[in-house]
Amino acid sequence: MINSRSFRFLTGIRSFSSSSSVMSSPRHLLSISDLSPAELERVVDRAGEYRELIKSKGLSSTAENLPLLGHTVALMFSKRSTRTRVSSEVAVNYLGGHPMFLGKDDIQLGVNESLYDTGRVISSMTSCMVARVGPHSDIAGLAAASSVPVINALCDSYHPLQAIADMLTIKIAFKSVKGLKFAWVGDANNVLNDSTHACAKLGINVSIATPEMYPVDEAHFNKVKASAAISGSTVEISHDPKTAVRDADVIVTDTWVSMGQESEKQARLAQFKGFKVTSEMASEASDEWKFMHCLPRKQEEVSDEVFYSDRSLVFDEAENRLYAMLAALEAFVAKKGVIM
Structure with a gap:
């Protein structure tokens, strides 16, 4: 015999299965x-x-x-x-x-x-x-x-989840995001692709510096530029970190050697010479600049002075x-x- 509780449970299963099959x-x-x-x-x-x-x-x-x-x-x-x-x-x-x-x-x-x-x-x-x-x-x-x-x-x-977390982190720090400048210094990777696209959609200006050996994906950034044109923001791409961080409100970097690239480590580190985020580099940024990194972080990417400073948002970003x-x-x- 099926009691009322069992009936409701079985009905729920049938309903769930039915909705799953038609979706x-x-x-x-x-x-x-x-x-x-x-x-x-x-x-x-x-x-x-x-x-x-x-x-x-x-x-x-x-x-x-x-x-x-x-x-x-x-x-x-x-x-x-x-x-x-x-x-x-x-x-x-x-x-x-x-x-x-x-x-x-x-x-x-x-x-x-x-x-x-x-x-x-x-x-x-x-x-x-x-x-x-x-x-x-x-x-x-x-x-x-x-x-x-x-x-x-x-x-x-x-x-995309990192990009959503990044946009939330920036919004909490600055309240209003439109018109801010987001400077990326580092590898042309998956985080760059989605976080800069999110910036462009929300009206945040984007400035990127990557080593010449690791350029951004042109097809993807055509989409980013199209979104920027709609929101009224700008997208600048170069190979000069100092140009990228000039007047930036947010300075962002990420790992230079991702999982699966370990065999390329020494070659990549040579290409990224001059891309380490330091207080000296950040002196080109705006007076209220903040630093972000999605973790895990290695010391060649950013100095302790910046990473553990009161300008760093990395642990809020992770949360x-x-x-x-x-x-x-x-x-x-x-x-x-x-x-x-």
């Missing part, structure tokens, strides 16, 4: 390009609201505050992580869901079975896939096969990854990509 085209977050300027601003603001709520009194256990109750989120990590894994698991728990971690020793994307097969199978049993992968083709392949939202937790081309994930899960899973 043939879920909305994914693969890069900042997937968000309009208004949507990006709303996600950043929502991340800020979560930050204030959690820091002041925490999330209460109500249906409204637990939109992922009864849902499982697959955390698929081909690459190890500190901030991404912790922020993802904590965020899913905060929203009432169950995080299921799948590391490189649990599944091998595209090795034992195709990305398509993996995406079909895992999405049939979960409500979302948060994937930290290598090539962008991996995250794109998962999304193409998935019946649930896919959130890019990092690939070699994009890092804000949690609130960025909360906002992304709410927007793309709980609200099915309807961002208002």
